[in-house]
Amino acid sequence: MPLDRDQIARRAAAELRDGYIVNLGIGIPTLVANHIPAGIDVWLQSENGLLGIGPFPTEAEIDADLINAGKQTITARRGAASFSSADSFGMIRGGHIDMCILGAMEVSESGDIANWMVPGKLVKGMGGAMDLVAGVRKVVVTMEHCSKKGESKFVPACTLPLTGRGVVDMLITDLAVFTRDRARNRFVLREVAPGVTVDEVRSKTAASVDIPDLVSTVLT
Amino acid sequence: MATKLCATPGEALRDLRERGIIFDGCTVMVGGFGLCGIPEQLIVALRDTGVSGLTCISNNAGVDDWGLGLLLQTRQIRKMISSYVGENATFEKQYLGGELEIEFNPQGTLAERIRAGGAGIPAFYTATGVGTQVAEGKPHARFLPPLGKAGVNRDAFQERDYVLETGLFADLALVKADTADTFGNLVYRRTARNFNPMMATAAAFVVAEADHVVNAGEIDPDRIHTPGSFVDRVVKTASVKRIEQRTTRKA
Numbered sequence: 001m002p003l004d005r006d007q008i009a010r011r012a013a014a015e016l017r018d019g020y021i022v023n024l025g026i027g028i029p030t031l032v033a034n035h036i037p038a039g040i041d042v043w044l045q046s047e048n049g050l051l052g053i054g055p056f057p058t059e060a061e062i063d064a065d066l067i068n069a070g071k072q073t074i075t076a077r078r079g080a081a082s083f084s085s086a087d088s089f090g091m092i093r094g095g096h097i098d099m100c101i102l103g104a105m106e107v108s109e110s111g112d113i114a115n116w117m118v119p120g121k122l123v124k125g126m127g128g129a130m131d132l133v134a135g136v137r138k139v140v141v142t143m144e145h146c147s148k149k150g151e152s153k154f155v156p157a158c159t160l161p162l163t164g165r166g167v168v169d170m171l172i173t174d175l176a177v178f179t180r181d182r183a184r185n186r187f188v189l190r191e192v193a194p195g196v197t198v199d200e201v202r203s204k205t206a207a208s209v210d211i212p213d214l215v216s217t218v219l220t
Numbered sequence: 221m222a223t224k225l226c227a228t229p230g231e232a233l234r235d236l237r238e239r240g241i242i243f244d245g246c247t248v249m250v251g252g253f254g255l256c257g258i259p260e261q262l263i264v265a266l267r268d269t270g271v272s273g274l275t276c277i278s279n280n281a282g283v284d285d286w287g288l289g290l291l292l293q294t295r296q297i298r299k300m301i302s303s304y305v306g307e308n309a310t311f312e313k314q315y316l317g318g319e320l321e322i323e324f325n326p327q328g329t330l331a332e333r334i335r336a337g338g339a340g341i342p343a344f345y346t347a348t349g350v351g352t353q354v355a356e357g358k359p360h361a362r363f364l365p366p367l368g369k370a371g372v373n374r375d376a377f378q379e380r381d382y383v384l385e386t387g388l389f390a391d392l393a394l395v396k397a398d399t400a401d402t403f404g405n406l407v408y409r410r411t412a413r414n415f416n417p418m419m420a421t422a423a424a425f426v427v428a429e430a431d432h433v434v435n436a437g438e439i440d441p442d443r444i445h446t447p448g449s450f451v452d453r454v455v456k457t458a459s460v461k462r463i464e465q466r467t468t469r470k471a
Contacts, residue, residue: 047327048253049411058471064256064461065398065412071254071307072467082410084417084445085253085279086335089328093348094366112351122312123324125304126354131328134348165351 001195002174007220008142010035011172011191012101014219015140016042023047023092023132025102026070028142032101045097047128049088052080069128089128093135100136102129104143104168106158109187109207111168111180113141114160126163133164145173145204152206154178176201177218178209186210191218221436223402224454229265232427232455241425242271242392245298249334249393249419250278250288254307254464257412258287259394259429261457266394267291275299277334277388279327279415281311286462295319301388303327307464326354329385331418337387338421338450345382355383393423396459397446400430401437404451405444413445420446427453 003011009031016022016036023045024032033053036042044053046068053068054075061075068074076082083091091097104115113133116126133139146152154171166185171178177191187209192201198215226232236242248266252258263282267290274297281300282289291297292310299321305311314320325333326348336344345363349355362379395416398409406428408416420426428446433456436448 046411048256049414056467056469059468060471062463062466062468063410064463065410067254067256067411067463067465069253070465071256072465073463074467076410082413084408085327085331085414086418089331093328093332093346122316124306125302125324126326127304128327130326130352130354131348134346134350135328162352 001193002145003193003218003220004174006031006035007218008172008174010220011177011218012140012142013037015099015138015170016040017098020098021045021051021096023097023100023136025100025129027103029101029103030070045088045091046074047088047092047132049083049085050076050080051083052077054080089131092128092131095135095137097136099138099140100132101140101142102132104141104153106153106155106160107141107143107168107171108158109154109156109209110185111166112158113163113168114158115163117161119160129163133167138169139167140170140172141168142172145175152204154205154207156207175204188212189215191216193218194220221403224404224448224452225402225433226453226455229261229429229455229457230268232262232453233265233269236392236425237269237271242269244271245273246271246391247275247277249390249423250276251393251395251414251416251419252287253279253411253414255283255287255462257396257408257414257416258282259396260287260459262394262427262429262455263287263290267294267296272296273298275301277301277390279303279330281305281308283307283464284310292320299323301325301330303330324354329354331415333385333388334415334418334422337389338418341387343384343386345384347380347382350381350383359384388422390423391425393419393426395420395426395428397428397430399432399434399439400428400451400454401434401439401448402454403436404428404448404454405436405439406430406446406451407439407443408445417446420450426451427455429455429457431459432456
């Protein structure tokens with residue numbers, strides 16, 4: 001069975017380490033906050049200028065001056081800090097964020113990512129995505145393995161305009177988990193979803209990837 | 221001490237045309253992220269000056285009937301420099317009709333271009349956008365990344381490609397603070413700070429609107445985010461503070 005959105009998010013959350021500073025994108029990445037493993041304290045950064053996102057506010061706590069990058073009302077956890085967009089992106093560009101998790105429309109076998117221009121739709125802008133993929137220490141992408149037409153979104157070369165070149169470290173799809181060896185510039189298949197075979201992943205992956213003898217199953 | 225306090229947003233902008241500070245085709249920076257921390261009443265006042273052909277530097281373009289959306293409705297904006305403009309049907313219509321030009325900047329590059337402009341830095345190199353559309357046609361160079369603690373920077377010991385981005389400076393900046401004093405010292409609040417502090421440094425004339433205005437000397441110097449020397453005028457407003465995505469949990 002392919003992983004559902006929450007299972008993809010849970011697998012991504014397994015990459016978190018205690019004390020990590022993390023930026024979560026919109027969509028499946030936002031769900032990662034619900035799956036942070038017990039005993040791990042993670043600080044969520046919002047690129048509009050907050051380190052230490054708390055839970056959504058109660059009706060009584062709503063504060064128009066406190067939103068996340070998706071423009072949703074949020075709270076700040078104890079110890080949170082607010083700062084300017086220049087400081088926020090200094091944090092991002094300067095390599096001071098441990099990990100970001102973001103969605104994509106295409107990932108290429110050399111670690112390129114395309115996620116800001118939807119084909120056939122008006123371009124709305126890249127927001128902070130280009131800064132995040134260029135500056136964050138570990139870039140994790142979560143996405144559906146195939147498009148609605150059944151075509152692989154993990155491709156030899158992106159056809160859509162890029163968000164970043166050679167930046168993706170890990171790809172988690174509904175079918176499989178891949179890590180990228182930066183030195184060799186190759187993705188390696190590490191895990192398959194429960195009930196999904198290596199052959200099925202191979203047949204649905206247009207990108208050329210290394211497939212070791214030992215491939216484990218995603219813990220769900 | 222002379223006060224920079226104006227009675228109304230309209231008064232804060234009223235003489236700027238005759239003084240040549242704003243003019244048709246001028247460039248205006250407008251603070252805010254979404255509708256959070258926008259100088260909402262100054263935007264209304266800017267509309268009412270009738271100035272047109274504006275280039276607006278602002279992370280977003282407001283919504284149809286609030287924020288910069290108001291100036292789009294009246295077709296006073298010719299070009300936007302932004303990172304994301306998702307929430308605005310008026311924008312979409314004018315852009316598709318060729319009436320409106322848009323220059324997309326990565327959000328961090330936009331923030332840094334404004335910071336640089338205000339700090340007298342004409343250009344800087346960044347890794348953001350290298351290999352993408354936004355770097356096309358711009359000068360590139362290879363550098364070792366700045367070395368911090370071991371491992372802070374990815375591939376710290378390998379040279380990387382960087383693209384040259386230029387600083388931005390505007391004719392007018394409109395910013396939103398939580399508290400201002402009569403000398404123009406500003407304190408921002410929570411994520412309403414966003415682009416406002418950099419914009420306050422990066423324009424020939426700077427007007428701030430604030431929820432609270434106090435006398436100079438009443439804000440602890442250590443708590444001031446923007447020193448008053450950057451700010452030309454201050455106005456106290458009752459902000460609507462519209463919320464785009466009201467998300468709550470059960471109490």
